[in-house]
Amino acid sequence: QAGLTQPPSVSKGLRQTATLTCIGNSNNVGNQGAAWLQQHQGHPPKLLSYRNNNRPSGISERLSASRSGNTASLTITGLQPEDEADYYCSAWDSTLSEWVFGGGTKLTVL
Amino acid sequence: QVQVVESGGGVVQPGRSLRLSCAASGFTFSSYVMHWVRQAPGKGLEWVALIWNDGNEKHYADSVKGRFTISRDNSNNTLYLQMNSLRAEDTALYYCARESDAFDVWGQGTMVTVSS
Numbered sequence: 618q619a620g621l622t623q624p625p626s627v628s629k630g631l632r633q634t635a636t637l638t639c640i641g642n643s644n645n646v647g648n649q650g651a652a653w654l655q656q657h658q659g660h661p662p663k664l665l666s667y668r669n670n671n672r673p674s675g676i677s678e679r680l681s682a683s684r685s686g687n688t689a690s691l692t693i694t695g696l697q698p699e700d701e702a703d704y705y706c707s708a709w710d711s712t713l714s715e716w717v718f719g720g721g722t723k724l725t726v727l
Numbered sequence: 728q729v730q731v732v733e734s735g736g737g738v739v740q741p742g743r744s745l746r747l748s749c750a751a752s753g754f755t756f757s758s759y760v761m762h763w764v765r766q767a768p769g770k771g772l773e774w775v776a777l778i779w780n781d782g783n784e785k786h787y788a789d790s791v792k793g794r795f796t797i798s799r800d801n802s803n804n805t806l807y808l809q810m811n812s813l814r815a816e817d818t819a820l821y822y823c824a825r826e827s828d829a830f831d832v833w834g835q836g837t838m839v840t841v842s843s
Contacts, residue, residue, distance in 0.1 A: 652829035654772075661822060661836060662772065667829035705772050707829065714786050716762070716774040 621646065621706050623719035630727045633696050637722045639689040639706030645717055651689035651708045653682055656721075662705065665691070693724075701726045729753035729832055731806075731823045736837030739813055747837055749806040749823030757781075757801040760826040763808045765819035766836070773819070776808065777826070791817075813841045 622640040629635040639651055654662040666672050666682040679694045689706055706719040735747040749761070763775040776787045776797040785797050796809040806823055818841050825832035 654830065656772075661833040662830065663833070664829055664831045667831075671828065673831060703771075707772075707774075715788055716777070718772045718774060721771040 620717050621651070621708060621719035623704075623706060623722045625720065626723045626725065628725040628727055629696055631696055631698070634692060634694045635696055635700075635724055637691045637693075637704050637706075637724065639691075639719050641687050641689070641706075641708055641717070643687060644712040645687075645708035645710040646684065646689050646706075647687040648711055649709055650684050651682070651706045653680075653689075653691045654705045654707065656703045656705065658702075665704075696726045698726055700724060729825075731825060731832055731834040733821060733823045733834045733837035736821065736839045738840045738842060740843050741814060741841055743813055744809070744811045745813060745839060747808040747810065747821055747823075747839070749808075749834060751804045751806065751823075751825070754825070754832075756799075756804040761797075761799060761806045762824045762826055762830065763795075763797060763806075764822045764824055764830065765817075765839075766822070767816075767819040770819075775821070778806070810839070813839075815841050817841050 650668045652667040653665040655665050656662040670682045682691050703721045705721045710717050732750045739745050762777045765773050765775050778785045778797045794812045798807045820836040820838050822836045823834045824830040
């Protein structure tokens with residue numbers, strides 16, 4: 618199963634801005650965009666955005682997603698302690714006919 | 728409220744079978760594509776399978792193709808995952824997830840441990 622590429626970890630200070638990246642190809646991220654999920658330890662994932670920058674209701678406006686070519690990004694501004702979590706990107710791969718996930722990025726808020 | 732609740736996990740020997748269930752409530756189950764996603768201990772998320780809202784189309788990850796079968800009963804708002812020929816590498820927390828543009832509703836998961 619071909620996956621998406623995410624950096625394993627990102628560390629930023631309180632109230633700073635973090636940008637998480639997700640690299641795919643033209644069959645997945647470059648085709649229909651990516652979704653982003655947040656997972657706190659011991660909890661199920663939570664959808665943060667889909668199709669690049671559509672946020673479900675209740676998701677903070679401090680989060681924004683975007684895409685450039687085959688790379689999706691999630692930007693979190695004004696980092697708070699509760700933002701410390703694992704973040705996953707995901708996309709439908711039209712060639713594989715599978716959903717693919719990135720390996721996840723552990724965001725640490727210092 | 729909108730929710731999905733998984734059940735059926737447990738400890739099973741390699742080569743044996745197990746069937747997971749996912750009970751949906753609070754939404755029109757028959758209108759949504761449904762998925763199984765798993766997470767091995769300490770690892771990331773891995774998509775397992777999906778089934779269209781009417782059950783007519785199914786897709787599987789290569790790692791489970793030929794061994795796992797996804798199905799649904801829209802009259803009882805329940806999703807299933809029949810897992811055969813289980814392997815140690817199938818050990819994971821199995822989540823049921825609803826698709827509405829992406830995975831927007833998740834359960835708490837049910838743990839499957841494959842061990843002799």
